[in-house]
Each structure stands twice: as C-alpha cells, then as structure tokens.
Amino acid sequence: MSLWTIAQLAAVWAASSALIYTLLLLSYRITLHPLAKYPGPLLARLTDSYGAFFAASRSLHLVTFENHVKYGPVVRQGPGRLVFNTAQALHDIYQNPRLTKSPLYRLAQMSSQSNIFDTTDVETHKRKRKIISRPLTEKAMRDFLPTISEQVDVFIRELRASTSKPVNMTQRCMWLGGDIVGQLAFGYSLQQQTRKTNRWLQPGLALASARINVYMQAPWVRKLEPLLKVFVKKSRDKYVNILNAMITNRLAMDKDAKHDLYSYAVDEMGGRDAASLADSELWAEAFFFIVAGGNTIAATICALFFYLSRNSSCYRKLAEEVRGKFQDEQDITPGELSKRCGYLHACVNETLRCATPNTGTLWRQQLSVADDTCGDPLIIDGHEIPPGIDLGVNLYAIHHNPEYFPDPFIFRPERWLDSSDAQLRAMKSAFAPFILGARSCPGKAVANIEIGLTVARTLWNFDFEVAPGDEGKVGAGEPGRHDRRHRETEYQLFDTFSAMHDGPVLRFCERK
Numbered sequence: 001m002s003l004w005t006i007a008q009l010a011a012v013w014a015a016s017s018a019l020i021y022t023l024l025l026l027s028y029r030i031t032l033h034p035l036a037k038y039p040g041p042l043l044a045r046l047t048d049s050y051g052a053f054f055a056a057s058r059s060l061h062l063v064t065f066e067n068h069v070k071y072g073p074v075v076r077q078g079p080g081r082l083v084f085n086t087a088q089a090l091h092d093i094y095q096n097p098r099l100t101k102s103p104l105y106r107l108a109q110m111s112s113q114s115n116i117f118d119t120t121d122v123e124t125h126k127r128k129r130k131i132i133s134r135p136l137t138e139k140a141m142r143d144f145l146p147t148i149s150e151q152v153d154v155f156i157r158e159l160r161a162s163t164s165k166p167v168n169m170t171q172r173c174m175w176l177g178g179d180i181v182g183q184l185a186f187g188y189s190l191q192q193q194t195r196k197t198n199r200w201l202q203p204g205l206a207l208a209s210a211r212i213n214v215y216m217q218a219p220w221v222r223k224l225e226p227l228l229k230v231f232v233k234k235s236r237d238k239y240v241n242i243l244n245a246m247i248t249n250r251l252a253m254d255k256d257a258k259h260d261l262y263s264y265a266v267d268e269m270g271g272r273d274a275a276s277l278a279d280s281e282l283w284a285e286a287f288f289f290i291v292a293g294g295n296t297i298a299a300t301i302c303a304l305f306f307y308l309s310r311n312s313s314c315y316r317k318l319a320e321e322v323r324g325k326f327q328d329e330q331d332i333t334p335g336e337l338s339k340r341c342g343y344l345h346a347c348v349n350e351t352l353r354c355a356t357p358n359t360g361t362l363w364r365q366q367l368s369v370a371d372d373t374c375g376d377p378l379i380i381d382g383h384e385i386p387p388g389i390d391l392g393v394n395l396y397a398i399h400h401n402p403e404y405f406p407d408p409f410i411f412r413p414e415r416w417l418d419s420s421d422a423q424l425r426a427m428k429s430a431f432a433p434f435i436l437g438a439r440s441c442p443g444k445a446v447a448n449i450e451i452g453l454t455v456a457r458t459l460w461n462f463d464f465e466v467a468p469g470d471e472g473k474v475g476a477g478e479p480g481r482h483d484r485r486h487r488e489t490e491y492q493l494f495d496t497f498s499a500m501h502d503g504p505v506l507r508f509c510e511r512k
Contacts, residue, residue: 029079034386040076041067048078051217058210058494060217061359061396062484068397074383078217081390082383083361085401087429089381090393093364094436098372101125101439102363102390107215107222110208113284116442117292122371125439132285133442134264135184141445143259145334147183148446151176152453154193156461159508166467166505168474173301173454174202177294180450185289187258188246198242204235205291210496213360243286261289292498296357297447299499301454303355304347306475306491306504307411309466314413318343322459323511332456334449341456346413348451352433353399354411354490360497361392362435395432396493404430409487463512467505475503 026046030036036045044050044067054060067075068085077083084093093099101120108118116128134140155176159167175192178201182190190198215222229236250262257263265282308315325340326332337344366378366387378385385391400408404426405415419427434441441447458464466472477487485492493499 033079035076035080035082035389038074038076038082039071044075044077045079048081048218048220051078051081052214052221055210055214055217055495058496058500059484060213060361061394061493061495064361064394065397065400066484068401074381077361078390080388081363081392082380082385083397084381084391084393085397086381086393087398087404087426090398090430090432091436092380093391093393094362094432094439096364096437098367098374098378099364099391100367102365104216104219104363104390107219108212109284110212111284111287113281115281115284115288117288122367122438128281128285129438129442131265131268132261132289135259135261136442136446138445140259140264141334141449144184144446145449147259148180148450148453151179151183151193152450152457154179155454156457158193159458159462160510163462163508163510166471166507168503168505169302169305170298170475170502171199173298174294175199176301176454177298177450178202178290180297180446181290181293182246183258183260184293184446185261185286186246186250187253187260187262188249190242200235200238201242201290202295204239205295206496206500207235208239209291209498210500213495213497216360216363216497243283243290247283247286261285292441293443293446295500296498297450299355299357299493299501300348300351300447300451302475302501302504303491303493304351304451304455305458305464305506307351307354308347309464309504309506310476310489311411314347314411318347319459319463319511322456326456326460329457329460332453332460334452337452337456341452342417343413344452344456346416348448348455349416349431350411350413353405353431354409355493355499355501356395356399356433357493357499358433358435358497359394359396359493359495359499361394362439363390363392365390395435398430399433401430409490411489459511461511462508463510464506464508467507471505474505475501 030042030045041050051060054063064075064077064083067077073085073089075083075085084090100122103120105118105120106114109115114124116125116132119125119128135144155172158172172193178190178192178198182188190201192198192201211228215225247262250258250260255263255266262282265285308318321341321343322332326336366372366385366389378387380391399405402408415427416424434444434447475491477485477490477492479486479488491501491504493501
C-alpha cells in the first residue's frame with residue numbers, strides 16, 4: 001500500500017470520526033442532556049453559535065424576547081444555558097449567594113488584571129466593589145456634583161448654539177457622558193462636547209464591546225482574537241494612549257487633588273507610577289469605568305428625549321412640572337428634583353423599562369462544589385438546575401413582559417404613579433435596570449443625578465420637536481421590517497452587551 005493511499009485512508013478516517021462525534025454530540029444535546037426537556041430554538045439547543053450569530057447582528061435581546069413569547073418563561077438559549085422571564089427567577093438568580101458570574105465573563109478580560117465586571121471570584125469582587133463604590137457614594141457625589149453641573153452647563157450651551165440646525169442627541173449625550181466619566185475617573189477633561197479630538201472614543205469602545213458580546217455567546221470565537229487584533233490594533237492603541245494620558249496627567253497631581261476614582265483607589269489598586277501602571281488593577285478598572293460610565297447613561301437620556309418628542313402629553317406634563325417647580329435654573333439640583341419632581345422620576349423609570357441600557361443577559365452559574373457548602377439542589381423558580389449551567393434573565397425581555405407591565409411597548413410614565421398597589425408591587429418585582437444583589441451597578445447614584453439634571457435643565461431652557469424629514473426617523477423602528485425592528489414608537493437599541501443607539505434627531509428653540 002502506497003504512502004499516498006495511507007494518507008487518503010487516514011484523512012477519510014479522521015473526517016468520518018469527526019462527523020460521527022459531531023452527530024453523537026448533537027444527538028446527546030437534544031435527547032439526553034440535562035436541559036433536553038427545556039424548549040427553545042433547535043439551533044440554540046444544538047450550538048452556542050446561535051447566540052453568537054444574533055449577538056453579531058446586535059439583536060440578541062430582541063430574539064430573546066421573541067423566544068419567550070414563542071416558548072414560554074424558560075428558554076434554552078444554548079446547549080448549557082437557560083434564560084428565564086419571571087420576577088421569581090430574577091430574584092432567585094441575582095440575589096442568590098450560591099450563584100456567581102459565569103466563567104464566560106473571563107472572556108471579557110482585556111488586560112493583565114481582571115476588573116469589577118469580568119472577575120468571577122466572589123471575594124475578589126467584594127474587595128473591588130468596596131473600593132470602586134467609594135467615589136460613587138452619596139457623600140462623594142455631593143463633592144463631585146459641581147463637576148457634573150459644569151458639564152451640564154456646557155451641554156446646555158452647546159444646544160443653545162445649535163438651535164439653527166437639528167441635533168443628534170446620541171452624539172451630544174455620549175460626549176456629555178464621556179466628559180463626566182473622564183472627570184469622575186481621573187479628574188481629566190476629555191472635552192468631547194467642545195472639541196473633536198477625542199470623539200472617536202465611544203464608537204471605538206462600542207466595537208470592542210460588540211466583539212466581547214459575541215465571545216460570551218460562543219467562547220470558541222475568542223480563538224479568533226489574535227486575528228481580529230490586527231484589524232483593531234490602531235483603535236486599541238488610540239484608546240490605550242488616551243487612558244495613559246489621563247492617568248499620567250493624574251499622577252502629576254497630589255492624590256487628593258480631585259474627588260475621583262484615582263484618589264480613592266490608588267493606594268489599594270496600584271498604579272502610583274508610570275512603570276507599574278499598565279499591569280495595575282487601577283488600569284483594568286479604568287478600562288471598564290470609561291466604557292460603562294458614559295454609554296449607559298447616554299442611552300437612557302437619549303431614549304427619554306425620544307419618547308418625550310413622540311408623546312406630546314408626557315412632554316407637556318414634564319415641562320410644566322419642571323418649569324412650575326423652579327423659578328431659577330440654578331435651583332435645579334438633584335435633591336430638589338427628588339423632592340419636587342415625581343413625574344420626572346416616573347419618566348426616568350419608564351425609560352429605563354422601555355430602553356433598558358443593559359441589553360445583554362447577565363449570566364450566572366452555581367458556585368463550585370468546594371465553595372457551595374449548602375448541599376441542597378439549586379432551585380430557580382421551581383426548576384432544579386444541575387451544576388455548570390449558565391442562568392440569566394434578559395432585562396429587555398422581562399421589562400416588556402405583559403404579565404408585569406401591561407401594554408409593554410407603550411411609553412406610559414403614569415403606570416408608576418396611578419397603578420394599584422398590587423400592580424405596582426408586581427412591576428417593582430420585575431424592574432431591575434441596574435440589576436439586583438451583590439453585583440448590581442455601583443454607579444446608580446451618579447446615573448440618576450446625571451439623567452435628572454440633564455433632562456430637567458434642558459426642559460427648563462428649551463422647547464424641542466422631532467426634526468423634519470428622514471432625520472426625524474432616526475432612532476425609531478420602521479413599519480414593515482422583518483428583523484424585529486418594526487415598532488415605529490420604540491427607541492431602537494443595538495445589543496453590544498450594553499446598548500448602542502442612534503438619535504433621536506431633534507430641533508431645539510428657546511422655551512416660550
């Protein structure tokens with residue numbers, strides 16, 4: 001037998017073995033796997049590539065909602081994944097000390113150190129959260145409030161200079177968020193609102209976030225990272241350089257010169273000198289801080305402007321509340337807004353429900369046998385879950401579940417004010433825009449301050465309306481589309497784990 005014949009037979013044998021193995025694996029996943037009894041799309045039950053495909057199209061949140069409508073409150077969204085759509089599961093998963101972040105989060109690690117987002121170890125997360133939360137406490141926010149107010153001043157001034165032409169609110173709000181988070185992280189002014197130099201930052205970070213989202217759905221795709229790095233190297237280098245500039249600038253100041261993350265974290269997270277900076281925990285936390293701090297808040301502000309511009313009664317009611325409660329713009333402070341503006345609070349809650357800035361499913365997994373000392377079976381909303389299974393609730397899906405939120409695609413802030421006690425309890429049980437438990441967002445306070453101040457002061461100064469023509473359609477769904485983006489009155493979010501968006505495009509004029 002010739003060497004060529006032997007090579008041919010070996011190739012046939014290898015291909016046949018691979019085919020048989022694949023067929024057996026796929027058969028196991030839909031017949032004998034512990035999750036075989038749970039419904040879901042056939043491709044999702046067979047392969048994680050299902051989730052990766054829709055993550056790449058930035059529509060996985062819409063598909064998850066659609067799957068719950070079709071298959072019910074528990075859907076198998078991957079061979080080893082279950083996504084739930086009940087308030088009970090929301091609390092069972094995210095307030096459960098027996099669960100921690102899935103190992104999938106390690107795929108999001110982009111530096112030598114883990115950060116508060118991608119760390120899976122419970123004790124490490126506790127330590128990190130304790131440090132990261134310090135500049136975000138109520139007291140720290142009072143110290144930082146003048147900086148937020150200064151940036152909102154710039155936002156108002158830039159809107160006033162743009163009254164002759166339509167304004168894309170996504171750009172304006174992202175630049176505002178970027179300027180605030182730069183100051184909050186390292187006392188550094190990115191000046192995105194007034195200069196073009198650093199405006200590439202958010203689009204570049206969105207691409208990185210989208211890539212990570214695909215990895216977390218199908219870990220095998222992460223093996224392509226070395227190849228992808230070739231294409232994103234220029235963008236990544238720019239980001240590293242600006243982060244380096246921010247921290248180097250901060251190193252030149254006294255530690256307590258600013259009320260920022262650096263002043264609270266440098267002693268415990270390293271990075272006191274340029275040589276140790278790149279390998280420090282502080283660098284890793286800054287990497288995530290910049291991503292999470294600006295974009296998620298911008299998404300909520302933009303969505304609220306979208307819904308106000310398309311719901312005239314809500315717009316009038318909120319404008320009357322803000323203008324009626326405050327005689328002078330300088331009186332508009334977070335504390336006074338909280339006391340005087342109940343309808344504003346309802347509008348913010350309704351926006352967080354309709355356009356949840358965290359569109360990705362936040363996967364959790366049972367602790368290892370060594371760490372989970374309970375010994376009892378893990379029960380999630382009545383379902384016994386075997387170890388090693390990824391579990392989650394998609395916030396977009398549950399926030400549009402009519403069982404908790406009647407007419408879920410209608411923007412109606414009044415539901416938070418005039419619902420019966422029973423209905424209000426049901427809504428609150430399923431409402432978690434900043435997620436629940438030990439892993440909830442530590443930046444909730446700064447988010448509420450920035451959203452409230454920006455919207456209230458804009459309404460105090462200006463009237464606005466949807467821009468004419470095609471520009472006015474930016475941000476809205478399109479009737480007749482078959483990609484789940486057909487609702488004209490819904491602000492369109494694009495799932496890159498967090499939410500990306502475009503628009504609305506509005507015309508502003510001085511208030512009458």
